[in-house]
Amino acid sequence: MNPVLPGEIAIKSESDIVAARRTVRDAAMQVGFGMTDVTRIVTAASELARNVFKYAGEGAMTWRQLEEPGRMGIELRFIDHGPGIADVQLALQEGYSTGAGLGLGLPGAKRLMDELDIQTASGQGTTITLKKWRMI
Amino acid sequence: MKSKTKSPNGGGEKRLEAVTTPDMLRMLVENVRDYAIILLDPKGNVTSWSPTAERLKGWRAEEIIGQHFSKFYPPEDNVSHKTATELAVAEKEGRFEDEGWRVRKDGTRFWANVVLTALRDKEGKLVGFGKVTRDLSERRAAEEKIRKQSQEIFEMAAVPVVQVWEGILLVPLIGTLDSQRTQHLMERLLQRVTETSSPVALLDITGVPTIDSQTAQHLIETVAAVRLLGADVVLTGVRPTIAQTLVHLGIDLSNVFTRSSLTAGVRMALEILNLKVGPKS
């Protein structure tokens, strides 16, 4: 079992959302997540990669393996220099969306992952960090 | 017993040790399998390298001597902090032991046990560190496999899913349902529904003493997920106390088929499948 090497891919076209999903699927499987958790992680990544493309035009996703006593995990980070999120609390509410989605993107990702951290300000871009753990 | 008379020049035992001991030590260091033994200076730079270290880590002596041992760590570790801590602990306590990922020259990783030992001269001055690295990748993979297997056995025992009829699955739940167990239940049930193409699953909670709102929520989610697959859940064994609790908690199960007894549940499952069981005529 080889550990996952950290990496980064650019998100600047629609096909990059697919690439992000595939990358995250491979990484999550390598970390040893079961099929349900892999699907949760990939779905969360898909939502956030699309948000980067849709709201900021372009950005990047980084990934790395996490290791702590008794547990392993994966960290995904979505970085863009777009308009930022004016009201994070509002954006995390289900049903809220500034785009044409169901408004499930960000709150959905939060429910699927164990940790979600948002660094953003209006006009300052957005960095969203997601973590998912599994006991070992 | 060694005999001094064997010594050709009368220098005695001392000379014999001087020739043999470092040589034997060198042979040990160079030939011991599975361990890479190297020396570091007090700052952590490599001063001595061995063929076993080369086999394990990939660098040749001329490539690595003089380099800092932080090179052996994966980039995502907070390397400078980690190596400084390790040296400080080894210096203070005499020894530092760690297990974790290390990298080879080609960037591949292995799971290592590392022991750092402080080396001091006669005056007690720190002259460097001995570093013994052992590749535990295989042991770790084996442990991981065993853990996974025992986890699977445990989960199967906690949530039995039985096929009672062609197209009907039964999950007899016994004992308290915590979040984790309900989560396993959902995953196993969905897996079995798909594998057996069963349009109906009976979820029998006769053996469940109490239900709180969180458990009820999980059960409702399970029912919703099974529906997405194209099957139905019938919740059976809803005893009076549980029915009271559910209503008092304000949990809406109006969208879920429920029956008080397993028998009534089976009857309903047969109806869903458009089957009829009657006496032989």
Add this chain to the structure above:
Amino acid sequence: MNNESISVIKVRDILMVTMPSDPDDSTISSLQNKVLTAMERTDAKGVILDISTVETLDSFFARTVSETAQMVALMGGRTIVAGMRPAVAVTATQIGLTLKNIETSLNVERALDAATAERPRDPR
């Protein structure tokens, strides 16, 4: 660019629509047009959407499926989503994608039985 595409074939009065395993957003967006055009052209009674190879159903994909089903209903047809994978169903439920008012089926064969039956399955 993405050579995986949606296939639509007619079996009796039913449109069998097969989604690729990991479609990009344009492919997902093309679902509505393909299905509605085929509904009109073939005068089909319903649509079976086979998602048995789909590994990720995110909110965009789910919304497209829901909207398509609503449009098919407006044109007088039924939509049955067939073959959703267990891990996909768990994930979808967790983020609140319940695909309300859409019929589901364990696999395409069952969906075809249900779609060609006289009336929708009804547990009385």
